[in-house]
Amino acid sequence: MITMTEIARLTNVSQPTVSRVLNGSQTVSPEIRERVLACAREHDYQLNALAKGLQGSKTHLLGVLVTDISNGFFASLAKEIETAARKNGYSIILFNSDYNPRSEQEYLDVVRRYRADGVLAVPIRETSQEWQEYVKKLDVPVVTVTRQAQGLDSIYVDHVQAGAMVAEYLVERSFQRFLFIGKEYDGKYVGFRRALDERGLGDRTANVIYQEDGQFYRALQGLLQAGRGRVGIFAGNDIYALRALDALRTMEIPVPAQAGVIGFDNTDLGRYLNPRLSSVSQPIARMAQAAVARLLDCIDRPGPREVLNSPFSAELVIREST
Amino acid sequence: MITMTEIARLTNVSQPTVSRVLNGSQTVSPEIRERVLACAREHDYQLNALAKGLQGSKTHLLGVLVTDISNGFFASLAKEIETAARKNGYSIILFNSDYNPRSEQEYLDVVRRYRADGVLAVPIRETSQEWQEYVKKLDVPVVTVTRQAQGLDSIYVDHVQAGAMVAEYLVERSFQRFLFIGKEYDGKYVGFRRALDERGLGDRTANVIYQEDGQFYRALQGLLQAGRGRVGIFAGNDIYALRALDALRTMEIPVPAQAGVIGFDNTDLGRYLNPRLSSVSQPIARMAQAAVARLLDCIDRPGPREVLNSPFSAELVIREST
DNA sequence: TTGAAAGCGCTAACAA
DNA sequence: TTGTTAGCGCTTTCAA
Numbered sequence: 034m035i036t037m038t039e040i041a042r043l044t045n046v047s048q049p050t051v052s053r054v055l056n057g058s059q060t061v062s063p064e065i066r067e068r069v070l071a072c073a074r075e076h077d078y079q080l081n082a083l084a085k086g087l088q089g090s091k092t093h094l095l096g097v098l099v100t101d102i103s104n105g106f107f108a109s110l111a112k113e114i115e116t117a118a119r120k121n122g123y124s125i126i127l128f129n130s131d132y133n134p135r136s137e138q139e140y141l142d143v144v145r146r147y148r149a150d151g152v153l154a155v156p157i158r159e160t161s162q163e164w165q166e167y168v169k170k171l172d173v174p175v176v177t178v179t180r181q182a183q184g185l186d187s188i189y190v191d192h193v194q195a196g197a198m199v200a201e202y203l204v205e206r207s208f209q210r211f212l213f214i215g216k217e218y219d220g221k222y223v224g225f226r227r228a229l230d231e232r233g234l235g236d237r238t239a240n241v242i243y244q245e246d247g248q249f250y251r252a253l254q255g256l257l258q259a260g261r262g263r264v265g266i267f268a269g270n271d272i273y274a275l276r277a278l279d280a281l282r283t284m285e286i287p288v289p290a291q292a293g294v295i296g297f298d299n300t301d302l303g304r305y306l307n308p309r310l311s312s313v314s315q316p317i318a319r320m321a322q323a324a325v326a327r328l329l330d331c332i333d334r335p336g337p338r339e340v341l342n343s344p345f346s347a348e349l350v351i352r353e354s355t
Numbered sequence: 356m357i358t359m360t361e362i363a364r365l366t367n368v369s370q371p372t373v374s375r376v377l378n379g380s381q382t383v384s385p386e387i388r389e390r391v392l393a394c395a396r397e398h399d400y401q402l403n404a405l406a407k408g409l410q411g412s413k414t415h416l417l418g419v420l421v422t423d424i425s426n427g428f429f430a431s432l433a434k435e436i437e438t439a440a441r442k443n444g445y446s447i448i449l450f451n452s453d454y455n456p457r458s459e460q461e462y463l464d465v466v467r468r469y470r471a472d473g474v475l476a477v478p479i480r481e482t483s484q485e486w487q488e489y490v491k492k493l494d495v496p497v498v499t500v501t502r503q504a505q506g507l508d509s510i511y512v513d514h515v516q517a518g519a520m521v522a523e524y525l526v527e528r529s530f531q532r533f534l535f536i537g538k539e540y541d542g543k544y545v546g547f548r549r550a551l552d553e554r555g556l557g558d559r560t561a562n563v564i565y566q567e568d569g570q571f572y573r574a575l576q577g578l579l580q581a582g583r584g585r586v587g588i589f590a591g592n593d594i595y596a597l598r599a600l601d602a603l604r605t606m607e608i609p610v611p612a613q614a615g616v617i618g619f620d621n622t623d624l625g626r627y628l629n630p631r632l633s634s635v636s637q638p639i640a641r642m643a644q645a646a647v648a649r650l651l652d653c654i655d656r657p658g659p660r661e662v663l664n665s666p667f668s669a670e671l672v673i674r675e676s677t
Numbered sequence: 678t679t680g681a682a683a684g685c686g687c688t689a690a691c692a693a
Numbered sequence: 694t695t696g697t698t699a700g701c702g703c704t705t706t707c708a709a
Contacts, residue, residue: 034467034494036686047696052688060694077492082468083414084686087405087701094469097449102437103623108430115424115451124465127419127449129437143446145356146404147416170399172356272623279627301425301594305601307629358702369680374704382678406702409685 035076044068055080086148091332095325096144098128098137098154104272106298106317107155110179113321114153121329123150132157141167151328155179158218159187174331176341178324179315181220186331186341188324190315195347196224199267199295199313204232206355208293209262212253213240214277215269221297225267237262243273250280257286264292265355271296271303274310278354293355299348309352316345357398366390377402408470413654417647418466418474420450420459426594428620428639429477432501435643436475443651445472454479463489473650477501480540481509496653498663500646501637503542508653508663510646512637517669518546521589521617521635526554528677530615531584534575535562536599537591543619547589559584565595572602579608586614587677593618593625596632600676615677621670631674638667 037055041048046065053061054069055078072078086092095118099107115125126149130137134157144152152175156164159180168175168185177187196213199221203211211229213222222240229238237260241252256264268274274296278288286292288308296303299314327341359377363370368387375383376391377400394400408414417440421429437447448471452459456479466474474497478486481502490497490507499509518535521543525533533551535544544562551560559582563574578586590596596618600610608614610630618625621636649663 038686048686049688049697050695052686053695056688062694065695079464079467081409081470081686083405083409083470084701085688087403087409087686087703088688089701090688092405094448101434102424103427103431103434105425105427105430108427109425111449112423112425112451115449119450124469125449127433127437127447128441129434142401145401147446148403148405275624275627278629282629302597302624305597307600307604360702370702371681371704372679374702375679378704384678387679403702406685407704409687409702410704411685412704 034081035073035078036081037078040069040072040076040078044072091150092148093123094147094149095123095125095328096128096140096147096149096152096154097125098130098140098152098156100130100132100155100157102127102129104270105300105302106270106315109300109317110155110321113318114178114325117322117325121325123329130157134158134163138163138167141171144173145171149173150332151175153178153324153328156182160218174328176324176328176331178320181342181344184340186327188320188327188341188343189345190320190347191344192220193224193227194344195297195313196221196226196267197228198224198347198349200225200228200232202349202351203265203267203293203295203355204229204234206265206293207263208265208355209237210256210260210264211238212256212264212266213238213269214243214249214266214273215240216242219269221267221269243269243276246276246280249276250284253277253280253284263290266292266294268294268296271298271300271310271312274312274354275302275306278306278308278310289353289355295355299350303350303352306354308354311349311351311353311355314348314350316348320345356403357395357400358403359400362391362394362398362400366394413472414470415445416469416471417445417447417650418450418462418469418471418476419447420452420462420474420476420478422452422454422477422479424449424451426592427622427624428592428637431622431639432477432643435640436500436647439644439647443647445651452479456480456485460485460489463493466495467493471495472654473497475500475646475650478504482540496650498646498650498653500642503664503666506662508649510642510649510663510665511667512642512669513666514542515546515549516666517619517635518543518548518589519550520546520669520671522547522550522554524671525587525589525615525617525677526551526556528587528615529585530587530677531559532578532582532586533560534578534586534588535560535591536565536571536588536595537562538564541591543589543591565591565598568598568602571598572606575599575602575606585612588614588616590616590618593620593622593632593634596634596676597624597628600628600630600632611675611677617677621672625672625674628676630676633671633673633675633677636670636672638670642667
């Protein structure tokens, strides 16, 4: 691939002059500019981003870390981030942690190796000590997306609040027993549980960590046998919701008559399911844009600033499943 | 961030010696090795990949270009590629073309700028002149994934053959009229159509390009009114299939009694749909691994070789929707 | 076994 | 307006 030095030789100017032309400096005579540009075009010149980055200026690389890109929600998030970044001349290095903290840490090292200008991350456990430490060690700005990490720039939907909102809604719709599918430490469960407790419904609430179908069946069955009344199931994400719906069908429990299901993320598929899935919608595009904007601002104008804590509001999208 | 030169200063050795130690050279005395390694650990040294790449050796960066990462199939593909690449010490620069050829070309320029060692791509139109040309201009190896590009390394499922397989299956299941959802030039349609033509069923076959729901409803309605007999719908991907299923439900057409739907890609969601979706399964993980292996081989041992044309076989996964 | 020197392609300071 | 020089952090000769 042709270099500036080579172009300089071909056009009889110095290499820095070529640099000036190619970077749009106005202090170059028109004739030289034309000559250099013509030569660059002719040989299909492409800047060597490594050399530019090495030189100390920005690399125009952003690290993007998600837990699982094969989850439609994160795939959409990554897409929106990539689009927003590209608009600003940045490219994306992508990484999947697969919910494995070791992988997560390894990736932050990769980010450092390539001297990425910043990182957008969905941490595995945003509240953990490790995450905070890794981020501190990184000497580039990091914005946490879709999660709230104490003391770090975070752009997210308040999961605790969303969980409470779902609880309220389910109670209103006269569901009488409650099941959350997901991890205990999930903010959604915390808020869900708390709201139910406040209504004296805590003893009618359970949670189950979805690992395999059989286990979920058993948990659901247990709950059903433990008493009577419509069961409201709050799934930690739409994928769990889809599986819950399937389990209910298998068990021949009518939805939403006897059991209702509400998902989280409001991914595209929910609109087309049978029954159509109620879900909690997060403003993916807006969050992605805000995250990229914040990150680029930190990159462009370094220096201390207040920690950004930017909760977006979630929205209940009610369809047929509740 | 600490550099080799800095470590050299701190440990009283020359910078190249630090390089030797950090690269595991055996020609360094144990004491120096220890001293250097200790210092590197202490200061949390990370190689500057830009400097290394600039120096002429490999960048250990792979470009990955997909049409739409928010499609579950490509998300899974990207995930498998990323995993395989990381196992070999490579990182991924990700790009979405969004089916826009301009974006596609722009990305190949980004790949050149960062001096990526190779590219894995799902081209928009693998048969187009432009794609062939862009790839030729790139001076790094490119492997086309999930599509067959003439004259370029390709790892794919034979769409024409898969389409024919679907046609055969639908005929066997006594569907009598046929609809393909997707682009006319799609290999799947070509094979589907041809197989149907060969059976004298061509005049009972139609295709529709899914743009919006209303249009699909009309097309389906048109086909239904045009005659009688069960309609077999072959959707170009599982997302279209999901929508087709939804449309049929809206129109109160029983599935699979009066109309059947078979998707493509066999994404995770199909297993849980109501009715469970029949679909054509592509071996994503195996294709991703083969593609990465081929690409790394081309990178590690440059030089002319025969074009790789590696079709994987698709598999019919039959569930309730047909 | 170690060090000195050169150079990858670029930007930035300074000089002319 | 243009050129000269230096240097980013590394690998790769070549010499000692």
